[in-house]
Amino acid sequence: MGQIIDGVGLAQKVKQEVKLRVQEHRQRGKPVYLVAVMVGGSPAGEIFAQRQADTCAAVGIDYQLLKLGRESAHEEVQQTISKLNHDPTVSGIMLHLPLPGHLNATELQYHIDPEKDVEGVNPANIGHVVYGKTLIAPFTAQACIELIKATGVELRGAEVTVVGASQIVGRPIALLLTEQMATVTICHIATRDLKLHTRRADIVVAAAGVPGLITAQHVKSGAVVIDVGINRVKAADGTNKTVGDVDFDSVAPLASFITPVPGGVGPMTVAMLLQNSLRCADLLQAKTIGSGADRSLE
Amino acid sequence: MGQIIDGVGLAQKVKQEVKLRVQEHRQRGKPVYLVAVMVGGSPAGEIFAQRQADTCAAVGIDYQLLKLGRESAHEEVQQTISKLNHDPTVSGIMLHLPLPGHLNATELQYHIDPEKDVEGVNPANIGHVVYGKTLIAPFTAQACIELIKATGVELRGAEVTVVGASQIVGRPIALLLTEQMATVTICHIATRDLKLHTRRADIVVAAAGVPGLITAQHVKSGAVVIDVGINRVKAADGTNKTVGDVDFDSVAPLASFITPVPGGVGPMTVAMLLQNSLRCADLLQAKTIGSGADRSLE
Numbered sequence: 001m002g003q004i005i006d007g008v009g010l011a012q013k014v015k016q017e018v019k020l021r022v023q024e025h026r027q028r029g030k031p032v033y034l035v036a037v038m039v040g041g042s043p044a045g046e047i048f049a050q051r052q053a054d055t056c057a058a059v060g061i062d063y064q065l066l067k068l069g070r071e072s073a074h075e076e077v078q079q080t081i082s083k084l085n086h087d088p089t090v091s092g093i094m095l096h097l098p099l100p101g102h103l104n105a106t107e108l109q110y111h112i113d114p115e116k117d118v119e120g121v122n123p124a125n126i127g128h129v130v131y132g133k134t135l136i137a138p139f140t141a142q143a144c145i146e147l148i149k150a151t152g153v154e155l156r157g158a159e160v161t162v163v164g165a166s167q168i169v170g171r172p173i174a175l176l177l178t179e180q181m182a183t184v185t186i187c188h189i190a191t192r193d194l195k196l197h198t199r200r201a202d203i204v205v206a207a208a209g210v211p212g213l214i215t216a217q218h219v220k221s222g223a224v225v226i227d228v229g230i231n232r233v234k235a236a237d238g239t240n241k242t243v244g245d246v247d248f249d250s251v252a253p254l255a256s257f258i259t260p261v262p263g264g265v266g267p268m269t270v271a272m273l274l275q276n277s278l279r280c281a282d283l284l285q286a287k288t289i290g291s292g293a294d295r296s297l298e
Numbered sequence: 299m300g301q302i303i304d305g306v307g308l309a310q311k312v313k314q315e316v317k318l319r320v321q322e323h324r325q326r327g328k329p330v331y332l333v334a335v336m337v338g339g340s341p342a343g344e345i346f347a348q349r350q351a352d353t354c355a356a357v358g359i360d361y362q363l364l365k366l367g368r369e370s371a372h373e374e375v376q377q378t379i380s381k382l383n384h385d386p387t388v389s390g391i392m393l394h395l396p397l398p399g400h401l402n403a404t405e406l407q408y409h410i411d412p413e414k415d416v417e418g419v420n421p422a423n424i425g426h427v428v429y430g431k432t433l434i435a436p437f438t439a440q441a442c443i444e445l446i447k448a449t450g451v452e453l454r455g456a457e458v459t460v461v462g463a464s465q466i467v468g469r470p471i472a473l474l475l476t477e478q479m480a481t482v483t484i485c486h487i488a489t490r491d492l493k494l495h496t497r498r499a500d501i502v503v504a505a506a507g508v509p510g511l512i513t514a515q516h517v518k519s520g521a522v523v524i525d526v527g528i529n530r531v532k533a534a535d536g537t538n539k540t541v542g543d544v545d546f547d548s549v550a551p552l553a554s555f556i557t558p559v560p561g562g563v564g565p566m567t568v569a570m571l572l573q574n575s576l577r578c579a580d581l582l583q584a585k586t587i588g589s590g591a592d593r594s595l596e
Contacts, residue, residue, distance in 0.1 A: 106431055110412075110422055123425025124408055130424045130473070131465045133404055157488045165476050167429045174484075175428070178463050178472075181488040183495070186472075190455045190479040197481070 002225070002255030005147050007264040011271035014146075018274045019059040025281050026060060032281040033062040034118065035084050038096040039077055039103065040070030045096060052094075059274055070100050077103060078111050085113040088288070091281040092118035115283040118276045121168070129175045135283075136276055141172035143268035144205055144226050145180065151257040153203065153224050155180040161201035163187050163194065163245070164208035169228055173205055194218070206245035216250040225251055225258040228265045300523070300553030303445050305562035309569035312444075316572045317357040323579050324358060330579040331360040332416065333382050336394040337375055337401065338368030343394060350392075353568060359575055368398050375401060376409050383411040386586070389579040390416035413581040416574045419466075427473045433581075434574050439470035441566035442503055442524050443478065449555040451501065451522050453478040459499035461485050461492065461543070462506035467526055471503055492516070504543035514548040523549055523556040526563050 022032045034056055038045060049065045056063040066084075068077060077099075084093050093116045099105050109121045117125050120138035128135045137145075148155060160177050164170040165188040177184045185197045188208075198204050198218040206214045207228035219225060229245030244261030252258050259265055320330045332354055336343060347363045354361040364382075366375060375397075382391045391414045397403050407419045415423055418436035426433045435443075446453060458475050462468040463486040475482045483495050486506075496502050496516040504512045505526035517523060527543030542559030550556050557563055 106426070106429065114408075122422070123429055123431075124420070124422040125425065126428045127421025127423065127425035128404070130428070130469045131404065131421055133421075157490050159490070171428050171473070171476065174476075175469065178469065178484050178486075181486065183483065183485055183489045185481065185483040186476050187481055188476075188479065191481045192455050192457070 002252045002258040003151075004252075005150060005226075005257050005259045005264060007147065007259055007267045010147065010150055011267035014268075014271035014275055015059050018271075018278050021278050022060040022281070025278075025285070030089075030281070030285065031062050032060070032091050032277055033064075033089055034092045034094065034277050035064050035066055035090050036094040036096060037066050037068065037077070037080060037084075039068045039072055040100050041067060049096070055270055055274065056277070061274065061277055072100075072103075074103055074107070077108055081108065081111045085111075085116060088284075090116065091284050092116050092277045094119055095121070115287070116280050118273060118280055120172075120276065126172055126175070129172065129179065132179060134176075134179065136279060137176060137272075138168060138172040139272035139276055140169050140228065140265070140269050141176050142272045142276075143265050144173050144228065145176050146272070147226055147259055147265065147268055148203060148224060151224055153257070155182045155203075158182045158202045159185075159200055160203040160205065161185045161187060161197045162205045162207065163198065163214065164206065164228075166207065166209075169207045170205075173207060173228075177205075208245050210245055211243050212245070212247040214246040214251060216247070216254055219251055219254055221254050222256045223254070225255045226265065227259050227261050229261060230266065300550045300556040301449075302550075303448060303524075303555050303557045303562060305445065305557055305565045308445065308448055309565035312566075312569040312573055313357050316569075316576050319576050320358040320579070323576075323583070328387075328579070328583065329360050330358070330389050330575055331362075331387055332390045332392065332575050333362050333364055333388050334392040334394060335364050335366065335375070335378060335382075337366045337370050338398050339365060347394070353572065354575070357572055359572065370398075370401075372401055372405070375406055379406065379409050383409075383414060386582075388414065389582050390414050390575045392417055393419070413585070414578050416571060416578055418470075418574065424470055424473070427470065427477065430477060432474075432477065434577060435474060435570075436466060436470040437570035437574055438467050438526065438563070438567050439474050440570045440574075441563050442471050442526065443474050444570070445524055445557055445563065445566055446501060446522060449522055451555070453480045453501075456480045456500045457483075457498055458501040458503065459483045459485060459495045460503045460505065461496065461512065462504065462526075464505065464507075467505045468503075471505060471526075475503075506543050508543055509541050510543070510545045512544040512549060514545070514552055517549055517552055519552050520554045521552070523553045524563065525557050525559050527559060528564065 025032050053063045084090050093112050112122050114122050114124045120136040125136050160182040162174045165186050174184045174186045203224040205226045211231040227244035227246040235241045323330050351361045382388045391410050410420050412420045412422045418434040423434050458480040460472045463484050472482045472484045501522040503524045509529040525542035525544040533539045
């Protein structure tokens, strides 16, 4: 029976470490300060923002939600981001999605100072990953790497199959894994023979958004299985429940390690966001000191 | 016997098409104008720049080499790039590498306006590829895509193995192929069993920089073989010659299509740079018109 990779427990550990380092920043008079920009509100968005505020407060990160009107012009949102970029008290900036239809998300994300881009969404930051100069990694992808590392399984030389080639999850995961010298195969909806690739893999990362896609026929014995899927489905009794992309009951007995859903990648994703916020504060500190040192992670 | 993919012939076709479109830009009073920035000179660098100037001239692209002193501070180079970014007559900007040791290439490349980044080196541009919003593709990777497309072989669903995970070639190629819905495996020096992956592949892209790495034992019958390698080796008679990563004589009889070295990827790379220059001029025109349209290629 595969060992459960305890996402909740690992996330707690990360949060504790982040909390200590965040306190150090506060003690030197430069608290870690995250500003989230929301254009137009929504009840769901407000709830999400409140949760973020609580998560930040729990580790000592100051958080502010900056709300702009739904009709705000592109130029106005861009100027708001610019001000935050230049504000020496702001460590990190987030941009709530979705944006109202008249705004171009990619252009606005590109406008966030890469060193304050806590979510790692600025295309330049994913470009930095490709170029081996990771500054801020996209947090879901980073969560997967940390969960794999927690198993102690060697990434260098490992055969890894990523199922799902989405822009914000699958592809960044594939890039981070390649940077760790794994041999990565990226599968998706056009892949002719998914099982061929997943059965070969030492590590399967399922990020397709298809409930129960990965079954016992898809994995070899002893594989590490990372389930990124978050799918809301109706249980037999009519209630809603959250399941991953992996058929847990049939796959867990085969795997060496497996992440549950919920309680696996999800909590770790939140922890990575907090870790990124700390990373941004460290970068800001280094910049202020004027260190000319190479600030990339590698 | 595999069909030779004629890189020289295809490049010529691309250049002709570029030449016609470049002329259109000149006729409307906005000639395509490329500026290359070189910090500190070298005889090899000057020769290379002259060749670039000739290549541009051959298709009607204006070209200027802007030389800065070897001791130029980062701020000065950045300001030079800024001025070019804001100069409405400049379509494209290139930055000669290598730069003197005190300068940070990645930061300067990031400073080039992504829409004027003819080489596609700004990390934001490779980020745009990952995010499915390709603006300017890195030209060597784009050359490979064009050569594969020239064979008529379907990329969607194709099994493709990229040998070599370099930042400027292998990884961008893998990303562009994934965007085309191929199933991509990225191999490199830490891959345990290279043959396992290359023998499975419908298309092998060799970009490892190792002469003769890919032999008849590495490819399945009927594979498409794209050789990106440019290796200078000593021939049996003591003279220098250029060979690729593929053992051409043993592989060509097996392949359906194969690029020779020289005469394959190399000439196509140059053509892609010219095509990118045109692309930049088109983007500048669209911007001037003030079109709010989505300017991504996809």
